[in-house]
Amino acid sequence: MMINNISLQNFRNYVDESIQFMPGTNILIGDNGQGKTNIIEGIYYLLTGKSYRVHREQELLRWEQNEFHLYGEFILNKNKVYLESHYKNRKKMVRINQVSCQRLSDFVGTINVIFFSPDDLVMIKGGPSERRRFLDLHIAQMRPGHVSLLNAYNKVIQQKGALLKSYTEKHFKYSQIQLWNEQIIELGKKIILNRADLTQRLQDAANPIYKSLTSNKEKLQVHYNALGKKTAAEAISEFSKLMDEKLEQEIDRQLILVGPHRDDLQILLDGKPGRLYASQGQQRSLVLSLKLAELELIQQEKGEYPLLLLDDVLSELDRFRRDYLIRFIESSRIQTLITMTSADNHLDSGTLYSVKQGHIRRET
Ligand SMILES: Nc1ncnc2c1ncn2[C@@H]1O[C@H](COP(=O)(O)OP(=O)(O)OP(=O)(O)O)[C@@H](O)[C@H]1O
Ligand SMILES: [Mg+2]
Known part of the structure; x- marks a missing residue:
């Protein structure tokens, strides 16, 4: 998959x-605050319908404007794909090959993208929601139905949450909760299966990468911890029983205690949680391995590598990991966009662009 060009109007x-x-490596160089990340964000938004930095489109609008437009030309299976994203008077509109899309799932996942920035260390250091997000974003790109599944699940969770907090009488709450629980189980099972399946495939792809990053000395494992059970199968077969057991507690604490909205992805280094024991460098290696594993999984499933967007990543890696990443990109011929300041340029090949005050110029 490739991006041929992008136009940004009133975007950031x-x-x-x-x-x-x-094709190959595209290097965006510029001082701080010139617009390098904004380009990466524009491409990501065009492909996923979301920004990884903000939740509201309003913040993507150039100051004092009320509409932005993004146009991109991409290549998939040697065919051109045109994507447009318009935001005007607080309304979003997306078109793919000139046809309007009704839902995000009509275009998300057509052209795949992997984004990697130093902030991704939150995958290790942050809470379970960061890791669930990592899994869900990947699944959504592969199976757009996952987004609708999550939306439906979250709606039920909200409704059950509101019921738990309401002043409804306890005996009435019981019968209402059962109704929500049935839906939580039905939708939750599918979410658990999707996440557990991805986790297994991530582990298979990431482990050899992590091994070569650490000269075979360390082992990376990932485990999807569904409903606190060892396996997804066990979690699913005990879902309903676990809910019954926690019902009383849920009512007393006004909290939903059972469901994949509380699950975690365990990232283990030699069997121990990376979050607690991995050094800063090891954490970077863990994230790098998982990101490269994502590239491999998309390639396996779609037959083509996704676009790779690296924002400020190279300066954060030590020489060994940087060289590994560059070799990986070059040998797999992944089209990559890399941002950096001039002081950080460690690359000797690639197309150079300079970014200055919202203007971009190709230098080579
Ligand atoms: N909505 C907006 N409208 C206009 N300008 C904006 C908007 N949002 C951000 N900016 C400006 O865009 C500029 C460039 O931001 P960007 O994050 O792309 O910089 P960068 O080149 O990646 O810098 P760094 O090297 O520090 O990461 C900033 O100066 C910021 O003030
Ligand atoms: Mg930046």
Whole structure:
């Protein structure tokens, strides 16, 4: 998969700018605050319908404007794919090959993208929601139905949560809760299965990468911890029983205690939680391995590598890991966009672009 070009109009600090990208490595160089990340964010938004930085489109609008437009030309299976994203008067509109999309799932996952920035260390250091998000984002790109599944699940969770907090009489609450629980089980099972399946495949792909990053000395394991059970199968068969057991407690504490909205992805280094024991460098290796594993999984499933967007990543890695990443990208011919400041340029090949005050110029 490739991006040929993108145009950004009134998006962040861009008034009206177009860039043509090349196969292989594209390096965006500029001082701080010039607009490098904004380009990466624009491409990510065009492909996923979401920003990884903010929740509201309003913040993506160039200051004092009320509409932004993004246009991109991509290549998939040697065919051109045109994507457009428009935001005007607080309304979103997306088109793929000139046809309007009704839902996110109509276009998300057409062209896949993997984004990697130093903030991704939250996958290790942060709470379970960060790791669930990592899994869900990947699944959503592969199976757009996962987004609707999560939306439906979250709606039920909200409704059950509201019921638990309401002043409804206890005996009435019991019967109502049972109704929500049935739906939580039905939707929750599918979420658990999707996440557990991805986790297994991530482990298979990430482990050899992690091994070569650590000269075979350390082992990476990932385990999807569904409903606190050892396996997804066990969690699913005991789902209903666990809910019954916790019902009383849920009512007393006004909290939903059973369901995949509380699950975690355990990232283990030599069998111990990376969050608690991995050093800073080991944490970077864990995240790097998982990101590269994602690239491999998409390639296996779609037959083509996704686009790779690396924002400020190279300067954060030590020489060994940096060289490994660059070799990986070059040998698999993944089209990559890399941002950096001039002081950090460690690459000797690739197309160079300079980014200055919302203008981009190709240098080589
Ligand atoms: N909605 C917006 N409208 C106009 N300008 C914005 C908007 N949001 C951010 N900016 C500006 O865009 C500029 C560039 O931001 P960006 O994050 O792309 O910088 P960068 O080149 O990646 O810098 P760094 O090297 O520090 O990461 C910033 O100066 C910021 O003030
Ligand atoms: Mg930046």
